[in-house]
Amino acid sequence: MKSKTGPQEAIPQQDKDEAIYQALMNAIVEHQLPPGSKLPEEALSGVFGVSRTGIRKVLQRLAAVQMVTLTPKRGAQVATPGVEEARDIFTTRSLMECANLPAVVAHLQPPHLVALGKLIAQEDQAHARQDGPAAIRLSAAFHIQLQAISGNQVLTGMVTSLTQRSSLVIAAYGAPWQHGCRCNDHTHLLELLRQRALPPLTAALQQHFEQIVSSLHFERSGETLPDFARLFAAEKGAAL
Template structure:
């Protein structure tokens, strides 16, 4: 049975709002809530057991990081990145992640390589068994952990936000089978990291992003209203 959080203390409500925010973010990033999905406050408030005010706070936060759009009289929808925005997201990622590789190599240690290789193997297994949500999550984790090696927390946070928006781009414009990045690309990047050869590594990273953009079809899909009870109905159990 779902718990009703509406009568709880402010601190508990804050924790619950954080939980709802993460639940919705995960569902969007992992393509369980596709671009264009309507996010009605009343339905979400009911399934999470909070007030509409609490849901509105969460939706406002998601809109601030451009994961959803909110319009007067229309409500909230999962964002649908335009063609120009989609290309700009990956262009920005390429510039930031490639420029930071020199700092990554300066701080790179053997345990970092072991951790990255583990992520690649997990990602490959997710693709093999058809677990699209896990493949998306692990693909993003590879890029985030790679950049985190540099020790630049601000840049790592920027890359984290961009990977979330990248998932929206792939959900909007990618082929139905497209989930995250190609594992073979990540394998290649890992091998070049081992060699600590900056120029080929940078070129491979640039090519990686160029390939992702070239694989996108830029064909819109229709809007839909998700089954929130199926997605989140057991969250408070």
């Protein structure tokens, strides 16, 4: 009988790449890596303990979903959406998410309301303790879960991608205290959803996006070089 003990199996390269991708994506979405932040391959490869080739592949994946820009001779940076792009992102979200609300209401069940209520409570708590990353994550989760009620997986995936890009817009143009959406807006949306009041729900969601855009200050951020070792200390161990 073979012994059950022995050296730990090596983590597949694909899993390492995915862990690094998610770590960088989360740091960008949660504003720990703001727009314009430089992402040098050498620094990141040292932090994560992988080759520059591996880092380059991850950065290319992030560029493909428009979270990172790759420029010859300048390397990679966290993307900074232009003003028109920023407006278009929220306009597209408003069109998609409002148009999908009839399907959301048609598929709505009591457990959905409970789950959304829990997200709002967690979001309130994050704001109360001034936990910006958690507030951003929970705000996005509210919108994604709301749309997921419809059962349209394609649209839900598109909304997920757009919420990530929305976070870039807020990081680039939002006020320093702005972390995701206003909790009161989500509470109001949930109450209208509970009533299955489709016309006012649609109007409230549309106004929600309009208010976000009106709160933005369209001034660009400067370039920075973050402390990667501090940001990704835990992820480095997981990738090894």
